[in-house]
Amino acid sequence: MLNNFHPNKIFTITSKAPKYIFAIFIIVISVGLIEALILSPEDYIQSDSVRIMYVHVPSAWTSIGIFSLISILSFGILFFKNKTFPLIAKSLAPSGLVFNIIALVTGSLWGKPTWGTWWAWDARITSMLILALFYLIYIMAWRIYENKNQVHKITSIIAIIGLINVPIIKFSVDWWSTLHQPASVNLLSKTTVHSSMLVPLVIMTAAFTLFSLLIFLMKYNTELIKIRNKGLDRL
Amino acid sequence: MINEIILMNGYGIYVWSAFSFTLISFAVLYSVIKVQLVKEKVKFNAKFANLTVEKKQTVKAQETYREILANTSVYKI
Numbered sequence: 574m575l576n577n578f579h580p581n582k583i584f585t586i587t588s589k590a591p592k593y594i595f596a597i598f599i600i601v602i603s604v605g606l607i608e609a610l611i612l613s614p615e616d617y618i619q620s621d622s623v624r625i626m627y628v629h630v631p632s633a634w635t636s637i638g639i640f641s642l643i644s645i646l647s648f649g650i651l652f653f654k655n656k657t658f659p660l661i662a663k664s665l666a667p668s669g670l671v672f673n674i675i676a677l678v679t680g681s682l683w684g685k686p687t688w689g690t691w692w693a694w695d696a697r698i699t700s701m702l703i704l705a706l707f708y709l710i711y712i713m714a715w716r717i718y719e720n721k722n723q724v725h726k727i728t729s730i731i732a733i734i735g736l737i738n739v740p741i742i743k744f745s746v747d748w749w750s751t752l753h754q755p756a757s758v759n760l761l762s763k764t765t766v767h768s769s770m771l772v773p774l775v776i777m778t779a780a781f782t783l784f785s786l787l788i789f790l791m792k793y794n795t796e797l798i799k800i801r802n803k804g805l806d807r808l
Numbered sequence: 809m810i811n812e813i814i815l816m817n818g819y820g821i822y823v824w825s826a827f828s829f830t831l832i833s834f835a836v837l838y839s840v841i842k843v844q845l846v847k848e849k850v851k852f853n854a855k856f857a858n859l860t861v862e863k864k865q866t867v868k869a870q871e872t873y874r875e876i877l878a879n880t881s882v883y884k885i
Contacts, residue, residue, distance in 0.1 A: 610827065611813060621816035624823045628830040671837045679826040686822050784834060791841045798848040801873060805855045 584797055587790050594787045602780040608773035616770075623770070625683040631778040633676035633701065635785055637739060639669030640704060643711070644736035647729035659725050662732065663715055664792040668785040670708040677701060688752050696745035697753035700738055707735035 609627035616623035646662040649655040680698065681691045692698070711731045718724040746755045764771065816823050859867065867873045 606827070610823075615817065620819060622819040622822055624816070624819075625826040628826055632830065667837065667841065671833055675830050675833055678829050682822045682826045682829075686819055788837060788841055791838075791845050795841065795845045795848050798845075798852050802848060802852050802855060804873070805852070805859070805867070 584794070587797075588794050591787055591790045591794075594783055594790065598780060598783040598787055601776060601783060605773060605776040605780045608776055613773045614769055619687060622683060622686045625679055626770075627773050627777045629676060629679040629683055630774060631781040632672040632679065634778060635781045636669050636672035636676055636704065636708075637742060639665050639672065639785060640708065640732070640735060641739055643669065644732045644739075647732035650725050651729040651733070659728070660793060660796050661789075662728070664789050664796055665785075666708060666712050666715075667792060668788040670705065670712060672781065672785065673701065673705045673708055677705065684752075693752050695752045696749040697742065697751050700742040700745050703738050704735070704742060707731065707738065711735070 605627070609624055613624070613627070615621045643662045643665050646655075646658040646665075649658045650662065677698070680701070684693065685691050711728055714728045714731055715724060718727055743756075745751060746753050766774065814820055814824075856864070856867065
């Protein structure tokens, strides 16, 4: 059924959607920045350095979410030979990598005033670095291999192996003694973040999700036109 | 007020660096992807313009190309 959902049939939507998503993104990120930098209160222990959380946490969440999605799509590619998923998975990867790098860099900028060091080989930080390596290997594999079947198989295997790292990132703070604090925002249990800080965090997460959607659609359109360009050569 | 926002109790350098790095990364990623997209569209337009009339008709008749042509400048002109 999913194979009937052909990329070309949704090109009209994906080519027009970016301009609207870009406009919504600008509005949401503007509100988020005002909330995060001006309106939200400082933390009673971390003072104003807590504001780094508003870019660090959403970027970490988004990069982990994107990689999980790529891995799920990879199951469809590898086991059900789905023809639409490879293009979607490939188009998701660039924004996932950039969000991962942002999470590492902003985490480092948070670590210096909070822990007194730019970097620590802590379980959470190291597992996030491993995720960045998986993103890099995944993107490189798409560039290196030219045979369609081979590239689909190899990139899917990389993504599925990388999925093992996702629960390690999530539970690293519980399984090992780490510098990184345990999760404060929980879907299944009580969130310990005050609403005055939770609101900007949610707004910034929405903005980052919109940006990743925007980049995904633009990359998807690029890949689709690239395929059609090759088709014109064969005419 | 302005000084408070800039200095942020001595954490300004870390906070502003984090937000600047994030926004610059967004701008760079957006620009790179946009350039790639425009480059592919230009390439498609150039290839389409060089086709013979018969081949252009064949391309326009195919749904796979019609969707792209409808969203590129050559077809609109």
